[in-house]
Amino acid sequence: MRFGSSNTSIPRVLVVLSATLIGIAIGIxxxxxxxxxxxxxxxxxxGSLIGTALGVGAFxxxxxxxxxxxxxxxxxxxRDMLKATLEVIPxxxxxxDKQSRFLRVNQAMANYCGLKEPGRVIGRTDADIFSAEHADxxxxxxxxxxxxxxxxxxxxxxxxxxxxxxxxxxxSKVPFRNxxxxxxxTMGFAHNITGHRQAEQRIQHMSHHxxxxxxxxxxxxxDRLSQAIAFAGRNxxxxxxxxxxxxRFKDVNDSFGHSxxxxxxxxxxxxxKACLRDSDTVARLAGDEFVIALPMADxxxxxxxxxxxxxxxxxxxxxxLGHELQLSASIGICQFPEDANNPEDLLQFADxxxxxxxxxxxxxYCFFSPTLTEAARRRQKLExxxxxxxxxxxxxxxxxxxxxxxxxxxxxxxxxxxxxxxxQGLLSPNQFIPKLEELGLIVEVGRWVLRTACxxxxxxxxxxxxxxxxxxxxxxxxxxxxGIVDTVATVLRETKLDxxxxxxxxxxxxxxxxxxxxxxxxxxxxxxxxxxxxxxFGTGWSSLSYLRSFPIDxxxxxxxxxxxxxxxxxxxxxxxxxxxxSRNLGIVCIAEGVxxxxxxxxxxxxxxxxxxxxxxxxxxxxxxxxxxxRSAKIGPLRxxxxxxxxxxxxxxxxxxxxxxxxxxx
Numbered sequence: 081m082r083f084g085s086s087n088t089s090i091p092r093v094l095v096v097l098s099a100t101l102i103g104i105a106i107g108i109x110x111x112x113x114x115x116x117x118x119x120x121x122x123x124x125x126x127g128s129l130i131g132t133a134l135g136v137g138a139f140x141x142x143x144x145x146x147x148x149x150x151x152x153x154x155x156x157x158x159r160d161m162l163k164a165t166l167e168v169i170p171x172x173x174x175x176x177d178k179q180s181r182f183l184r185v186n187q188a189m190a191n192y193c194g195l196k197e198p199g200r201v202i203g204r205t206d207a208d209i210f211s212a213e214h215a216d217x218x219x220x221x222x223x224x225x226x227x228x229x230x231x232x233x234x235x236x237x238x239x240x241x242x243x244x245x246x247x248x249x250x251x252s253k254v255p256f257r258n259x260x261x262x263x264x265x266t267m268g269f270a271h272n273i274t275g276h277r278q279a280e281q282r283i284q285h286m287s288h289h290x291x292x293x294x295x296x297x298x299x300x301x302x303d304r305l306s307q308a309i310a311f312a313g314r315n316x317x318x319x320x321x322x323x324x325x326x327x328r329f330k331d332v333n334d335s336f337g338h339s340x341x342x343x344x345x346x347x348x349x350x351x352x353k354a355c356l357r358d359s360d361t362v363a364r365l366a367g368d369e370f371v372i373a374l375p376m377a378d379x380x381x382x383x384x385x386x387x388x389x390x391x392x393x394x395x396x397x398x399x400x401l402g403h404e405l406q407l408s409a410s411i412g413i414c415q416f417p418e419d420a421n422n423p424e425d426l427l428q429f430a431d432x433x434x435x436x437x438x439x440x441x442x443x444x445y446c447f448f449s450p451t452l453t454e455a456a457r458r459r460q461k462l463e464x465x466x467x468x469x470x471x472x473x474x475x476x477x478x479x480x481x482x483x484x485x486x487x488x489x490x491x492x493x494x495x496x497x498x499x500x501x502x503x504q505g506l507l508s509p510n511q512f513i514p515k516l517e518e519l520g521l522i523v524e525v526g527r528w529v530l531r532t533a534c535x536x537x538x539x540x541x542x543x544x545x546x547x548x549x550x551x552x553x554x555x556x557x558x559x560x561x562x563g564i565v566d567t568v569a570t571v572l573r574e575t576k577l578d579x580x581x582x583x584x585x586x587x588x589x590x591x592x593x594x595x596x597x598x599x600x601x602x603x604x605x606x607x608x609x610x611x612x613x614x615x616x617f618g619t620g621w622s623s624l625s626y627l628r629s630f631p632i633d634x635x636x637x638x639x640x641x642x643x644x645x646x647x648x649x650x651x652x653x654x655x656x657x658x659x660x661x662s663r664n665l666g667i668v669c670i671a672e673g674v675x676x677x678x679x680x681x682x683x684x685x686x687x688x689x690x691x692x693x694x695x696x697x698x699x700x701x702x703x704x705x706x707x708x709x710r711s712a713k714i715g716p717l718r719x720x721x722x723x724x725x726x727x728x729x730x731x732x733x734x735x736x737x738x739x740x741x742x743x744x745x
Contacts, residue, residue, distance in 0.1 A: 172249065172270035175256055180205050180222050183265065192247070192272065214239050222266045225253050229263060237270070248277040290364040292342055293349035301363035301371055305423040308375035309416050319416040320377035322387060323430035324352075326394075327408045327442040329368035330517055331556040336403055336595075343400050348407070351393045355386065371427070377415070387411050387445040395443070403595070408443035410434050419448050432456040438514070465501065466515055474500050475525060477532045478699035481708065482551070482670060482690045485683055490709065491690055492549040492583065495533035496699045497525070517557060526558045527567055534575040534582060536702055545709045551583040551613065559586065560597075565604045572608065579609030583634070587615045599629060606631050613670070617658060627665055634690075635662055639673025642693075646678055659686055 172189035176182055182201045190198040193209050206215035214237065221232055231254040239247050249270040256265040288300035296304070308319045326348065333341040345368065352362045352370060361373040372390070377383050391409060398405045412434025420426045429448040436455060437446035446452075469475055479493040499507040516522040530552050537550040558564050564584075572579055584605060602612060613634035627635070637658055644651035655671075662669040671683045674693030683691055700708065 170272075172268075172272065174201075174268050174270075175265060176222065176268070177265040178226060178263075180219055180266070188272075189270070192249075192270075194241075210239055211241075221253060225255060225266050226263060229255050231255070236273075246277075247272065247274045249273060293346055293364050295349050295353075295370070296361055296363035298363065298365055301361060301365075301373065302423040304361045305373055305426065308373060309421065309423070312375065312416060313421075317376055318378050318418075319426075320374040320383045320386075321414045321416075321426045321430045322372040322374070322383075322390070322445075323365075323412045323414075323427065323434045324370045324372065324390065324409050325411075325434050325438070326368035327410055327438070328514075328517075329407070332405065334557045334560045335598075336400075336405075340400050340403060340405075344398055344405060344407075347398050347400065348394065352390060355389045355393055371430070383413060383415075384445070387413065391443065391445065410437035410442050411445035412437055412448065413445055414448040429453075435459060462501075462512070463515055463519070466499075466512055466521075467519065469499055469501075470521070470525065470528070472502075474502065475528065476500055476701070477529055477536070478701055479536070479550075479705040480692060480699040481697055481705070482549075482692050483696050485680075485688055485691055490548060492551060493537075493705060494551040494585070494692065495529055495536075495553075497529050497553075498699075513555075517555065520557075522555050522557050523561070526553075526555055527571075529553075530567065531571050531575065534571050534577045537581055538575050538577050540706065540709060543706070547578070547581055548709075549581045549583050549611070551585050553585045553587070553615070555587075559601065565601060565608070568605060568610060569608055572610075580611070582610045583613055584610055585613050585615045585636075599631075602631050615672075627661060627667070632667055634668040634670055636670045636672045636692075637688075639693075642671055642673040642679060643675075645682060656686070659688060663687075 167187050169186060170188055172186070172192050174182055174185040174189050182204055185193075185198045185201045187198055190196065190201060193201060195201060201209070206218045209215075210218070217237070221235065225232055231252065233252045235251050237249050237251050239249075241247070249272050251268055251270040253266050253268040255263045256267040258264050288297060288303075289295065290297050305319070305321070311317065312319050329341070329344075332344060345364070348370070349362070349364065352372065356362055356372065356374075359375060363371045363373070365371055372386070374383065374386060390411065394407050394409050398407065412430040412432065414420060414426045414430040414433060416426060419429050429452075432452045432455075433446045433448040436452050437444050439455070439459075440446065476498050478496045478498050480496060481490045482492040482494065483489070484491050497509055497513070499512050501507050513522070516525055533550045533552050537548070541547050554564060558567075568582070568584070571577075572582065605612060611633040612631065613636060614630065614632050615636045616638040617635040635658065637655060641651045641654050641658075645655055646652075659669055661667075668689045670690040670692060671679070671688050672692045674680055674683065674691045674695045676695060679693075680691060680695060697708065
C-alpha cells in the first residue's frame with residue numbers, strides 16, 4: 081500500500097464542494113414549491129409529490145456531501161499525523177511490498193542508509209543498499225513473515241558498509257495489511273544499537289589490551305599462550321617467550337616526566353610490533369616490561385634472531401616530544417616444552433633469565449636454565465636485605481683520590497658508596513645501586529652519602545690537612561625529583577663546608593638533557609657555589625651539546641676510552657678530541673680509569689689536568705684515605721702493594737675484579 085501525498089485529496093474536495101452547492105441550490109428552489117403545493121393539493125397534487133421528493137433528495141445529498149467532506153478531512157489529518165510521527169521517530173521505520181521493495185521509509189531510515197531524502201529509497205530493495213549477506217538474510221526473513229503471517233521480533237542485524245565501518249540494529253518485521261485485512265507486504269522497525277555495540281567492543285578491548293600502548297595485556301597474553309601451548313603440545317611444536325625490560329627506564333620518568341615516559345613506551349610498542357610476525361603476540365605487562373610470545377618457534381636460531389632484531393631496533397634513538405633519547409633493553413627467554421609447560425611458569429622463568437641478562441651488563445638477552453633460579457633467589461634475598469641496610473648502618477663511603485698530572489698532588493677525593501653486607505662482605509655499587517633506584521631508595525641514600533662526604537671533608541680540614549674538594553655522584557632521580565638544590569644547601573649549612581670544596585658529579589650516560597629545566601637546576605647549584613662535573617664523558621650521543629649548554633667545570637673521560645687508548649686508534653682520537661675541546665672551552669679534564677704508567681705518561685704528555693685510577697689508589701675507607709693525606713705523598717699502586725712494574729696491570733685488574741667496582745676511577 082502506498083501512502084499518497086496531500087495533493088491527491090484536492091480533486092475530491094472540489095467534487096464534494098460542487099455536490100454540496102448543487103444540493104443547496106436545488107433545496108432553495110424545490111422545497112418552497114413543494115410546501116406551497118402541499119397546501120394546495122387539489123391544484124398541483126402530482127407536482128407537489130415530485131417537489132417534495134426532490135427537496136428531500138437535496139437535503140440528503142447535502143448531508144452526504146457534508147459527511148464525506150468530514151471523513152476526508154479526518155483521513156487527511158490522519159495522514160499528516162502519520163507523516164509527522166514517522167519523521168520524528170528516531171528508529172528506522174519502513175514499509176515494503178510483497179517483492180520486498182520499499183514503499184515508504186522515515187527520515188531516520190534514510191539517514192541510516194546514507195541517503196538525504198526518504199523518497200530515494202522508494203522502489204529499491206535491500207540488495208540496492210546493503211551488503212549481499214545482509215540483503216539475502218533480510219529477503220529470507222520477509223518471505224518467512226509473508227508465508228506464516230507471523231511477526232519476526234528483535235533480530236540483531238550487522239552491516240559492514242563500503243568504507244569499512246560497521247553498524248548494528250535490532251529489527252522487528254510484521255505483516256503489512258490493507259483495510260480489508262489482506263497481507264500486502266511487510267512493515268519493519270529497526271532500533272540502531274551501533275553505539276551500544278561499539279561501547280561493548282571498547283570495554284572488551286580494554287579488558288584485554290593495555291590502555292597506553294594498545295598491546296595485549298596479561299589476560300590476553302595468557303589466553304594466547306595457553307592456546308599456543310595446547311597446539312604445540314598436540315603437534316610436537318615449540319613456543320618461545322621473551323620477557324623484555326627497558327634498562328634504566330625510571331630515569332626517563334624522573335628526568336623528563338611521565339608524559340615523555342608514556343610517549344616513549346608507545347614508540348617502543350610500535351617498534352616491537354614492527355619486529356614480529358602477525359602470528360606473534362607482543363604484550364605489555366606493567367611499567368616498562370613487555371612480553372613477546374612466539375608460537376611455532378622450532379629453531380633456536382630463529383628465537384635468537386628475533387631477540388637480536390628487537391635489541392637492535394630499540395638501540396636506535398627515539399625522538400620524544402622534543403627530546404632525543406637512547407635506550408637499551410634486557411631480554412629473558414624461556415621455552416615450551418624445554419623449560420615450562422604453562423603460561424605462569426614460562427613468565428616466571430623468563431623473568432629470571434631477564435634479570436640474569438641485566439646482571440651480565442644489560443642490553444643483551446639470556447636463555448633460562450635451571451641454575452638461574454638459585455641466582456634469582458639470591459637476588460630476592462639481596463633486595464630484602466637492601467631494604468634494611470640503612471636502618472642497620474651497613475652503608476659506608478669510600479674515597480678515591482684525584483691526582484694532579486703535573487705534580488702527583490692529591491687535588492680531591494671522590495666519595496663512593498659501598499654496602500657492607502653482613503654475609504657477602506663489601507659490595508660495590510653495580511651490585512645494588514640499580515636496585516636502590518628501582519625501590520625508590522636512591523634519593524634517601526644519596527642524601528646520606530652527600531652529608532657523610534661533606535662532614536668528612538670538614539673533618540680533614542679541622543685535622544690540619546690542606547682543603548681539597550670532595551666529589552659526590554648524583555643520580556638522575558636525585559637531580560630531577562630529589563630536590564637537589566635544597567638538599568645541597570641544607571647539607572652545606574649543616575656541615576659548614578665551604579661550597580667551593582664540593583663537586584657534584586652528573587653521569588652523562590644517565591638521562592640528562594639540555595632542557596631549560598635541567599639548565600636551571602644546574603645554574604641554581606652553581607649559585608650555591610659548588611662545582612659541577614660530567615662523568616663518563618664521551619659515552620653519550622649528545623656530548624658536544626652538553627658542553628655547549630651546561631655550566632660544567634670538569635669533564636671525566638670515560639674509562640672505556642682510557643683502557644683502549646694505546647691499542648685502538650679510534651679511542652686515542654676520541655681522547656685527543658675531548659682534551660682539545662676541554663682546553664678550548666676552559667673546562668678541566670680528568671682521565672678516569674688510569675691503570676698503567678704508559679697511560680699516566682700519555683696524559684702527562686697531552687696536558688690532561690687530573691687523573692684518577694687504580695694506578696694511584698683503589699677506593700679507600702675514610703681511615704685509610706686520612707692516612708694517605710697524612711703521608712702528603714702519592715705513588716703508584718704497585719709501590720703500596722709491593723708488586724713490581726711488570727705485574728702492575730694484572731694486579732690492578734685482579735683488585736678491580738675483586739672489588740667488582742665499575743667506579744674504579
